[in-house]
Amino acid sequence: xxxxxxxxxxxxxxxxxxxxxxxxxxxxxxxxxxxxxxxxxxxxxxxxxxxxxxxxxxxxxxxxxxxxxxxxxxxxxxxxxxxxxxxxxxxxxxxxxxxxxxxxxxxxxxxxxxxxxxxxxxxxxxxxxxxxxxxxxxxx
Amino acid sequence: xxxxxxxxxxxxxxxxxxxxxxxxxxxxxxxxxxxxxxxxxxxxxxxxxxxxxxxxxxxxxxxxxxxxxxxxxxxxxxxxxxxxxxxxxxxxxxxxxxxxxxxxxxxxxxxxxxxxxxxxxxxxxxxxxxxxxxxxxxxx
DNA sequence: CAACAGTTTAGAACTATTCCAAACTATTTT
DNA sequence: AAAATAGTTTGGAATAGTTCTAAACTGTTG
Numbered sequence: 001x002x003x004x005x006x007x008x009x010x011x012x013x014x015x016x017x018x019x020x021x022x023x024x025x026x027x028x029x030x031x032x033x034x035x036x037x038x039x040x041x042x043x044x045x046x047x048x049x050x051x052x053x054x055x056x057x058x059x060x061x062x063x064x065x066x067x068x069x070x071x072x073x074x075x076x077x078x079x080x081x082x083x084x085x086x087x088x089x090x091x092x093x094x095x096x097x098x099x100x101x102x103x104x105x106x107x108x109x110x111x112x113x114x115x116x117x118x119x120x121x122x123x124x125x126x127x128x129x130x131x132x133x134x135x136x137x138x139x140x
Numbered sequence: 141x142x143x144x145x146x147x148x149x150x151x152x153x154x155x156x157x158x159x160x161x162x163x164x165x166x167x168x169x170x171x172x173x174x175x176x177x178x179x180x181x182x183x184x185x186x187x188x189x190x191x192x193x194x195x196x197x198x199x200x201x202x203x204x205x206x207x208x209x210x211x212x213x214x215x216x217x218x219x220x221x222x223x224x225x226x227x228x229x230x231x232x233x234x235x236x237x238x239x240x241x242x243x244x245x246x247x248x249x250x251x252x253x254x255x256x257x258x259x260x261x262x263x264x265x266x267x268x269x270x271x272x273x274x275x276x277x278x279x280x
Numbered sequence: 281c282a283a284c285a286g287t288t289t290a291g292a293a294c295t296a297t298t299c300c301a302a303a304c305t306a307t308t309t310t
Numbered sequence: 311a312a313a314a315t316a317g318t319t320t321g322g323a324a325t326a327g328t329t330c331t332a333a334a335c336t337g338t339t340g
Contacts, residue, residue, distance in 0.1 A: 018286095019286095019287095020287070020336085020337060022286090022287065022288080022336075022337075023288095024287080025287090042327080042328080043327080056288085058289095058290095058327095058328085059288075059289065059290080059291095059329080059330085062329075063287080063288080078218055078219060078221050080218060081218050081223070081297085082222055082297070082326070082327060084221040084327085084328090098264065099267060105261070111256065112254065112256055112258055113254070113255040113256050114271060116252055116253050117252060118252055120236065120273070120275045121236065121245070124238065124275040124276060124278060125275065125276065125278055126273055127239060129272070130270075131254060131271050132269070132272075133257065133258075133266055133268075135260045135264040135266055135267060136264060137263060137264055138264060138265050158317095159317095160317065160318075162319080164318080164319070165318090182296080182297080183295095197319065197320045198296095198321090199297095199299085199300095199320065199321080200319055200320070202297065202298075203318080203319080222295070222296060222328070223295090224297090
């Protein structure tokens with residue numbers, strides 16, 4: 001079960017990544033992982049934190065998002081210039097991107113398949129394949 | 141032949157898009173389309189223009205890139221937060237993205253195929269499918 | 281519990297991009 | 311071909327998202 005993420009499990013995961021389980025990191029982790037798959041910007045997470053009476057600075061939100069990403073707890077998704085989304089689902093999957101609202105929605109791995117991947121140029125290897133299905137309203 | 145793009149053809153294309161063929165737009169169009177497929181940021185194009193003794197403001201470079209994109213002469217590619225690339229190849233195709241250098245390289249349509257596209261959610265239709273194959277150096 | 285290394289913070293700094301209102305230019309009208 | 315007009319360009323200011331910085335703070339280790 002990839003969806004298993006208990007609170008204490010998180011502490012463990014942070015430790016593995018060499019990150020101390022601080023008040024801020026734990027609070028942000030709860031906000032991020034206590035709900036199902038989410039796609040959040042740094043600003044959105046910061047607002048949520050303030051609303052939940054978690055005092056964190058913007059800088060810390062950014063630091064934390066990047067550290068979590070490095071450790072594999074999050075995945076960064078780029079679909080829009082000038083805004084990064086962080087995806088709490090780190091399984092292999094792709095995205096619908098709703099141009100009208102700016103929302104993202106997961107497309108599970110088995111619902112979309114990339115065939116005939118070309119060889120990467122010499123000296124390089126494929127780190128990841130991102131598919132973004134851009135969707136727009138039918139009556140704009 | 142999709143690669144056919146003469147200078148006068150450009151004037152025609154601009155007219156179709158309702159864009160006057162001004163000095164700046166024509167100069168930028170030459171820089172963009174007189175070489176083969178390119179992936180440029182606004183800043184890069186602005187530098188090239190200055191080097192080529194084409195006096196244009198940054199604002200105009202941005203305006204022009206967006207107008208060209210709207211008219212279908214360019215395609216915007218987002219792979220990196222905080223930076224937009226404009227692709228002179230508007231045919232159906234995908235990209236390699238070199239994480240070490242930030243470069244983009246086209247993957248022709250026939251070298252990569254997306255199978256089993258899921259249905260877009262009700263009330264929406266697929267505007268475009270972007271595949272980015274992120275590639276990294278083997279010995280980092 | 282002292283010492284150290286890692287963390288947080290406010291605010292400044294930075295980068296890419298957009299906005300603005302005035303000056304300018306291509307096109308249309310007369 | 312001059313005047314009227316509508317679309318363009320421009321420098322600089324403004325904005326948005328993100329990163330940096332140096333000082334204060336906190337978790338961990340010995």
